[in-house]
Each structure stands twice: as C-alpha cells, then as structure tokens.
Amino acid sequence: xxxxxxxxxxxxxxxxxxxxxxxxxxxxxxxxxxxxxxxxxxxxxxxxxxxxxxxxxxxxxxxxxxxxxxxxxxxxxxxxxxxxxxxxxxxxxxxxxxxxxxxxxxxxxxxxxxxxxxxxxxxxxxxxxxxxxxxxxxxxxxxxxxxxxxxxxxxxxxxxxxxxxxxxxxxxxxxxxxxxxxxxxxxxxxxxxxxxxxxxxxxxxxxxxxxxxxxxxxxxxxxxxxxxxxxxxxxxxxxxxxxxxxxxxxxxxxxxxxxxxxxxxxxxxxxxxxxxxxxxxxxxxxxxxxxxxxxxxxxxxxxxxxxxxxxxxxxxxxxxxxxxxxxxxxxxxxxxxxxxxxxxxxxxxxxxxxxxxxxxxxxxxxxxxxxxxxxxxxxxxxxxxxxxxxxxxxxxxxxxxxxxxxxxxxxxxxxxxxxxxxxxxxxxxxxxxxxxxxxx
Ligand code: ATP
Ligand code: MG
Numbered sequence: 147x148x149x150x151x152x153x154x155x156x157x158x159x160x161x162x163x164x165x166x167x168x169x170x171x172x173x174x175x176x177x178x179x180x181x182x183x184x185x186x187x188x189x190x191x192x193x194x195x196x197x198x199x200x201x202x203x204x205x206x207x208x209x210x211x212x213x214x215x216x217x218x219x220x221x222x223x224x225x226x227x228x229x230x231x232x233x234x235x236x237x238x239x240x241x242x243x244x245x246x247x248x249x250x251x252x253x254x255x256x257x258x259x260x261x262x263x264x265x266x267x268x269x270x271x272x273x274x275x276x277x278x279x280x281x282x283x284x285x286x287x288x289x290x291x292x293x294x295x296x297x298x299x300x301x302x303x304x305x306x307x308x309x310x311x312x313x314x315x316x317x318x319x320x321x322x323x324x325x326x327x328x329x330x331x332x333x334x335x336x337x338x339x340x341x342x343x344x345x346x347x348x349x350x351x352x353x354x355x356x357x358x359x360x361x362x363x364x365x366x367x368x369x370x371x372x373x374x375x376x377x378x379x380x381x382x383x384x385x386x387x388x389x390x391x392x393x394x395x396x397x398x399x400x401x402x403x404x405x406x407x408x409x410x411x412x413x414x415x416x417x418x419x420x421x422x423x424x425x426x427x428x429x430x431x432x433x434x435x436x437x438x439x440x441x442x443x444x445x446x447x448x449x450x451x452x453x454x455x456x457x458x459x460x461x462x463x464x465x466x467x468x469x470x471x472x473x474x475x476x477x478x479x480x481x482x483x484x485x486x487x488x489x490x491x492x493x494x495x496x497x498x499x500x501x502x503x504x505x506x507x508x509x510x511x512x513x514x515x516x517x518x519x520x521x522x523x524x525x526x527x528x529x530x531x532x533x534x535x536x537x538x539x540x541x542x543x544x545x546x547x548x549x550x551x552x553x554x555x556x557x558x559x560x561x562x563x564x565x566x567x568x569x570x571x572x573x574x575x576x577x578x579x580x581x582x583x584x585x586x
Contacts, residue, residue: 265447405429
C-alpha cells in the first residue's frame with residue numbers, strides 16, 4: 147500500500163476526549179472514528195488489525211472443532227419471549243419496531259437464536275457434539291460506554307454455542323473452548339488469565355472470564371503470580387482427548403484467580419505475599435456452561451441412545467475482538483506509539499523513502515516494495531513528501547514491527563537500514579539481505 151494513496155487520517159494532537167492510552171492511540175493513528183456515542187467506524191488501518199485478530203480467533207475456533215455460521219444482528223422479540231429474557235434484559239437491549247409494528251431487537255447475544263436453529267434441525271444424539279459460532283456485531287445500550295471500543299454500545303463478538311447430550315460431554319466441550327482461548331490470546335501476544343466467574347443458579351466451576359492485567363482495566367482481580375509461567379497448549383493438542391484437555395483445565399485452574407465478585411479473601415491471604423497479585427484487568431473473553439437453561443424453555447431435545455428424548459446441555463463462549471484491539475495496545479506501547487505483536491500488525495513492514503525523486507531511493511524502495519509483496523507480506527510504502535522526521539514519527543506511532551529506511555547515501559551503496567520498532571535496534575544491510583531477512 148502506498149501511503150500517498152492510502153486513507154490513514156493521523157491526528158497531530160492528542161485527542162482530549164480520550165482518557166486511556168489505547169483510545170488515544172486508536173484515534174491518533176486514524177484506526178477508528180466515533181460516529182455517535184459508543185458507536186465506531188473502523189477506518190482502514192484499524193480494520194486491518196481487526197481482521198487479523200478475527201482470523202486468529204477463527205483459526206483457533208476451527209482447530210477446536212467449532213463450526214462457523216452467520217446469524218443476523220436483528221432478531222425477533224418472539225424468541226426472547228420464549229426464553230423469558232425479553233422482559234429480563236432491561237435497558238441494555240435496543241428494542242425496535244418494524245413497519246408492521248412487530249417487536250424486534252438488535253441482538254446483545256444469540257443464545258435464543260442458536261437454540262432455535264438447533265431445535266429446528268438436530269433430532270439425534272448422533273449429531274452431537276456440536277459447537278456453532280459466528281463473529282458478529284452486537285448492541286448493548288451500556289450505561290457508561292467509554293474508552294473507545296473497549297466498552298462500546300455496538301461491538302463485535304465471537305460467540306460460540308455448544309450442544310451436548312450429557313453434562314459430562316458438555317464439560318469436554320467447555321474444556322475445548324478453554325484450551326482454544328488460551329491459544330488464541332497467546333497468539334495475540336497477550337497473557338490472559340482464566341478467572342472463576344459467577345455461575346449463578348447453575349452452580350459448579352464452569353464459568354471463567356479471561357482477564358488481561360492492565361492498570362486501566364475495569365475489573366479488580368486477584369491471582370497467584372505463577373500464571374505467568376504456565377505453558378500454553380500446543381497447536382497439535384488432541385481436542386478429542388477427554389483426559390488430555392481435562393488435565394490442561396486442571397492445571398490452569400489449580401491456583402487462585404478471581405475477580406472481585408468471586409474474591410475469597412481468606413484463600414487469597416493464604417498465598418504468600420510475594421506470590422500473589424492484586425491488580426486491575428480487562429475482560430476479553432467469557433466462557434459459560436449453563437446446562438439446560440435455554441433448551442428447557444425452548445424445547446431443544448435430541449433422541450438419546452436409550453431411544454428417549456433428552457434436553458441438550460449447552461454452553462456459550464464469547465470473545466470481544468473490538469475490545470481486544472485496544473487491550474493489545476494497552477499491553478504493548480511506548481511513548482512514541484503502538485508496538486504491534488507481529489501476528490496482528492496492520493503491516494509487516496513499512497518502507498520509508500527518505501527522498502522521493504532521488505533515483506537511488508526510488509528504485510531501492512520500488513524493489514523492496516515489490517519483492518516483499520510478492521513474498522506475501524503486507525507492506526506500507528511511505529512515498530509521501532513529508533519531512534523525514536514526520537515519516538519516522540508516523541512509522542513509530544502506527545507500530546509496524548519493522549521499518550526499512552532508504553536514504554540517498556545508503557541507496558547509492560545498494561544498502562538500506564532496518565529498524566526494529568520494539569527494541570529500536572538498527573542494522574544496515576544490502577537490499578538483497580534485507581529482502582531475505584524480511585521474507586525468511
Ligand atoms: P462486561 O462485564 O465487560 O460488560 P460482559 O460480561 O457483559 O462484559 P459477555 O456478555 O460475557 O460480556 O460478552 C463476551 C465478551 O464480549 C466479553 O468478554 C468482552 O470481550 C466482549 N464485550 C462485552 N461487552 C462489550 C462492550 N460493551 N464493548 C466491547 N466488548 C464487549
Ligand atoms: Mg456487560
């Protein structure tokens with residue numbers, strides 16, 4: 147992408163309305179634009195990052211055996227009347243009437259709709275286990291939308307829903323998502339800690355919020371420090387192994403971790419003072435086993451091996467991609483701007499032409515730009531007439547992992563300078579060697 151032809155409306159000043167660094171940086175870099183309170187457009191740079199986050203979420207959901215579909219944002223109120231949640235949901239639900247005066251709503255979540263899809267076509271235990279997910283916009287009329295897309299009214303959610311014949315099978319489905327979440331957040335460059343969450347009337351130990359530690363987080367959290375060293379399950383984890391997944395779950399839930407709602411002061415105090423952590427955190431995911439809470443009122447049943455009808459056991463599993471993007475920035479930035487983990491960087495490299503019009507600079511940059519693109523890399527080419535200082539500041543601000551700097555003197559010698567955004571380390575390489583390094 148040539149910067150001169152791109153749409154990246156960078157702000158010179160720090161936006162005053164933004165209270166936390168991720169919100170500031172997302173506005174400054176032109177990743178997002180607020181359209182009305184808590185409702186955002188994702189501009190091209192932001193959209194690139196969001197797409198990469200979604201791609202990783204999708205890969206890990208698929209690896210764990212979940213199947214993607216797409217459900218609408220607008221739902222009929224009828225389904226929600228069946229489950230009893232139409233009245234219960236309160237003011238967070240945006241209620242709408244269509245031209246026939248039928249009550250509709252902008253979905254805040256999809257348990258009812260997926261249960262309806264399930265009951266309309268699945269009749270036998272032989273079709274189970276089943277886990278269906280989508281990545282779709284939700285709307286919740288939050289009392290306090292704030293911090294940009296961290297807590298917005300319209301936001302993206304990956305929501306998955308599992309269906310099983312028995313509670314034991316449902317726990318295995320739960321563990322699959324538990325492991326998928328550990329892998330997902332790790333690939334996004336984050337250390338997310340699963341913390342026990344309230345299960346309400348369902349009871350049991352099968353609701354976890356995945357929390358990233360950050361000073362600007364909205365949740366108060368308490369945990370054992372050893373989480374930092376726990377191993378992330380490998381890509382070749384056998385998701386069909388009931389015992390294998392259970393042992394991963396057991397390991398990751400073997401030490402104390404809770405948000406303030408579930409906090410047990412005595413248990414926390416029992417941990418040595420140097421071993422424990424009380425901090426603030428951002429909830430980026432939430433998984434929940436809820437048994438027959440929806441299958442019962444909505445009549446979602448399958449025929450079991452015994453020939454009888456059984457209510458299915460369900461769970462739901464959410465991740466917030468539009469919250470994850472600012473969460474990644476909260477975890478990875480410095481005074482000059484964002485430092486993207488390579489896995490979600492909007493571009494792999496930015497080629498900076500220090501002197502457009504200089505034959506050496508132009509031909510060097512053209513060569514790099516073509517070679518890197520041909521190797522499948524996402525490259526931003528700063529071919530603008532901005533001052534060198536502006537170009538460096540922009541490259542640092544938008545946080546692309548590698549900067550390739552082509553100045554007239556080096557270019558004449560067939561060389562470029564590589565700068566690592568994270569460490570600041572610089573090295574001079576021949577053009578050939580730079581291409582090899584960046585495409586290795
Ligand atoms: P919170 O306690 O932060 O309001 P929640 O418990 O209401 O979250 P869930 O219903 O479990 O959230 O939704 C699953 C995921 O969707 C959350 O873990 C979060 O990543 C994301 N999410 C929820 N609400 C918002 C929001 N208003 N803006 C952005 N992302 C959100
Ligand atoms: Mg909420």
